Every structure is written in structure tokens, then in C-alpha cells.
Amino acid sequence: MSSTVLSLSNVSKRYGDFTAVNRINLSIPKGSVYGFLGPNGAGKTTTIRMILDIIRPDEGEIEVLGCKSAMQVRDRIGYLPEEKGLYKKMKVWAIISYFATLKGIHRKDAKLRAFELLEQYGLKDFANSTVESLSKGMGQKVQVLSSIAHNPELVILDEPFSGLDPVNQEVLEQLIRDLKNNGQTVIFSTHIMQHAERLCERLLLITQGSKVFDGTVDEARAIIPRRVILECQNDVMALADLEGVLSVSETFVGGEGRIPGTRQWELYVKEHTNPQLILQHCFQNGISLSRFDFTQTSLHDVFVHLVGQEAREHNFR
Ligand SMILES: Nc1ncnc2c1ncn2[C@@H]1O[C@H](COP(=O)(O)OP(=O)(O)OP(=O)(O)O)[C@@H](O)[C@H]1O
Ligand SMILES: [Mg+2]
Secondary structure (H helix, E strand, C coil): CCCEEEEEEEEEEEECCEEEEEEEEEEEECCCEEEEECCCCCCHHHHHHHHCCCCCCCEEEEEECCECCHHHHHHHEEEECCCCCCCCCCEHHHHHHHHHHHCCCCHHHHHHHHHHHHHHCCCHHHCCCEHHHCCHHHHHHHHHHHHHCCCCCEEEEECCCCCCCHHHHHHHHHHHHHHHHCCCEEEEEECCHHHHHHHCCEEEEEECCEEEEEEEHHHHHCCCCEEEEEEECCCCHHHHHCCCEEEEEEECCCCCCCCCCCEEEEEEECCCCCHHHHHHHHHHCCCCEEEEEECCCCHHHHHHHHHHHHHHHHHHC
16 A cells, blocks of 8 residues: 555646646655645645645646545545634534534544544533634634544644644644544644644645745755854854854844853854864863854744745746
């Protein structure tokens, strides 16, 4: 059996003269948590809708769970659309149960499953409330539960975190981890890099309809050099001669909380540079550091780097 649950080859979507999605290739391994990232209008929702066969690509091939159309395997897929909304008059447990029955789960089992999910994800006390009495965020949680109640092999969530408070964002993160631990494959779109950073093994980054990156989070981080911040009273330009150090420059921002008389330096180093080399140099040269930050490159920095670059390339055309 193939370990790929979803593949896109050369998939494009045009609206008139405008290309919303441009020749995207992608392969999503079974059991992975996959993030779709990109700025507003990048083409994430359009791609998701094509995967689900809600809209047809103008060119290219999509294969979902071994089939040419998601419609053929709809009971094995769970989907949270970008525009959220549920039947307002129904009770919370009943709506979750109803969605599960639509996907082939027996009524009795669906009801049990609804109560189980509500208990597990902190909504037990709302089981008998009507949807219209829920806050927006709680309604959204209920909709997420409705989309996974039938235990789908592939779960696709379009902006599941938007509108959730920090506590419920954590609950949703846990839900996604639970799905993964259960062997299910999860694709979600987001603008919030931290969710992708914490949850995803792999990501797709698109901008203006085109793929600018797909791969693991570590591969994404390796795209740009790591940054080191130092604070001390000395000039440390000599660090530029150390192995792995790409550049050293003094920065004049973020003075708050800095010890008076200290200077701040920014170093860019190669991905696998050993920070001990920098510390050793400082120690041997009598440089006393009041700050030493050797943090991991954030996805945010990678995102800005790649999306900025793409934007520049477009401007040059
Ligand atoms: N039905 C349509 N007709 C015309 N243009 C469309 C249509 N649907 C989407 N587009 C355009 O395609 C582009 C991609 O839209 P899409 O909704 O896929 O972006 P997105 O990455 O999901 O953005 P967001 O982060 O804002 O949700 C946008 O420029 C959008 O205006
Ligand atoms: Mg969208």
C-alpha cells in the first residue's frame, strides 16, 4: 500500500486571466501533520477546495487516498471549511452526531462518539446547548469536532485556529496531536507560524499561487542562516574570522533592559555552527557578555525571507 495519502502534480487554477494556483506539486505522506502557509490570497483555500473536488483544477492531477476524486472517498475525509457555520437550532451533541451519521457512522455510535469528543475537548457542559447559544470560538470548536467525528483517515482544516482564544488554540493543538497519534493525516492552513512550528513535520509555503517551499520544518529553518545576539562593552568584529560565522554587525535597536554602556551585536552563522566557539573566543579575549542569544531560526523569519524574495522577483518581471 502506498504511504502517500495525497498527491498534486502540476495543479493550476485560473479565474479569467488571474492565476490563483500555479502548477503546484505536492506529496503528503500518510500519518503526517502538514501545514499550508502563505499570506492572504496566496491560494491555500483554492488548493484545499481542489483537493476536495469542490472546484476543478484547470490543469494537473490530484490523487486523494488512491482515488482521482475526493468525492469517491468522502467518508474517509474530514473537512473544516474556511467559512464556518452550523445549523443554529440544533443541539451541540446532535450536530456532531448528525455529521458522523452523514459519513456512514451508525446513529447510536455517532451519539456516543459526540459525547466522548465533547468530554475530551472541554465542551461537555455544552452538550445540550443549541449552537446559536454558543460563542463564536466555541461554535468553531464544535465544528472541528463535527468534521472529525467519523474518524477520517485524512483531516483537512482550513484556518482552524482563527478566532480561538489562547486556551482553545492549545486544545486544538492537542486535538491535532491526538489525530496524529491515532495514525490520521492532518492538513491545516494557518497564518500563525507558531502553530505550524509546534505541530507540523512538513509544510507547504505558497505565495501568489506558487509554491516557494515544501519540506520539513528543519529544512525550512536551514534556508536562512542562524542569528546570534550578543551584548557586551567591547567591539567584537573579530568574531567574523571564526569558522562558521558569516557576518557580524552592531545593532542599535532594542536598547530596553540593556545594561548602560553595553553594545549589541548581531551575528549570522551557518546552520551547524557550534556556539561554544563564540563563547570561547569571548572568554579568551576577556570579553564579558551580558547577553548571549543563540536561538533557533523561527519559521516567521523563513516566511518573511521567502515571501519577501518572491515579492521582489515579481516586481522585477
Ligand atoms: N471564485 C473566485 N473568483 C475569482 N478569484 C478568486 C476566486 N476564489 C479565489 N480567488 C482569488 O484567488 C486568490 C487565492 O485565494 P484563496 O482564497 O485561495 O487564498 P488564501 O491563501 O486561502 O488566502 P487567505 O489566507 O486570505 O484565506 C485570491 O487572489 C482570490 O481573490
Ligand atoms: Mg483561505
